[in-house]
Amino acid sequence: MIVAGAENCPPMLDKTMYNSWQSRMLLYLKLKKNDRMILESIENGPLVYPTIEENGQVHDKKYAKLNEQEKHQDDCDVQALKIDRVKLLMQGTELSYQERECKLYNDLDKFTSIKGESHHEYYLRFAQLINDMHTISMTMQQVQVNTKFLNAL
Numbered sequence: 001m002i003v004a005g006a007e008n009c010p011p012m013l014d015k016t017m018y019n020s021w022q023s024r025m026l027l028y029l030k031l032k033k034n035d036r037m038i039l040e041s042i043e044n045g046p047l048v049y050p051t052i053e054e055n056g057q058v059h060d061k062k063y064a065k066l067n068e069q070e071k072h073q074d075d076c077d078v079q080a081l082k083i084d085r086v087k088l089l090m091q092g093t094e095l096s097y098q099e100r101e102c103k104l105y106n107d108l109d110k111f112t113s114i115k116g117e118s119h120h121e122y123y124l125r126f127a128q129l130i131n132d133m134h135t136i137s138m139t140m141q142q143v144q145v146n147t148k149f150l151n152a153l
Contacts, residue, residue, distance in 0.1 A: 020135045025083065034076050041073075041080030097136060104133050112152045122153060 029038055049060040050070070063074065107129055113122050126149055133140070 020132050023135070034072070034079075037073060037076035038080050038083075041077045042083055046074075046077035046081065100136055101138055104129070104136075104138060108133070108148060111148065119153075126152070 026039070049066075051058050052061050052065075061070075063071065066074065111126065111129060117125075130145060
């Protein structure tokens with residue numbers, strides 16, 4: 001269920017559910033072109049530009065003078081940098097477990113279908129809520145989940 005819709009667009013970020021977003025984002029990246037290079041940039045940092053010596057001075061190579069592989073790696077690094085910036089922005093905004101649990105129970109209590117929404121869209125929203133609950137190890141009996149799903153529909 002967590003992969004549903006991951007091929008179409010990156011998952012939306014909900015500040016209260018950063019860990020869930022992060023895992024969905026990694027799944028999304030694994031389905032994209034250059035996935036391995038982007039993930040390596042996130043984990044190991046960006047390409048260190050090679051240095052060249054000109055007129056007795058040593059400096060970094062300019063982008064235009066990089067070979068195709070280095071340019072490709074630099075482009076992947078830029079994408080990874082955007083994800084790292086989100087990670088930095090999210091530091092300190094993580095809710096405590098109890099706050100997240102309360103928010104999710106509240107979301108579940110208020111969950112209902114939206115006028116004009118297809119059954120598939122309704123199911124995806126509900127599945128995302130249940131996945132978020134599982135992510136922080138909240139447990140509910142399956143009969144409760146099924147009953148809520150049907151009653152809210």
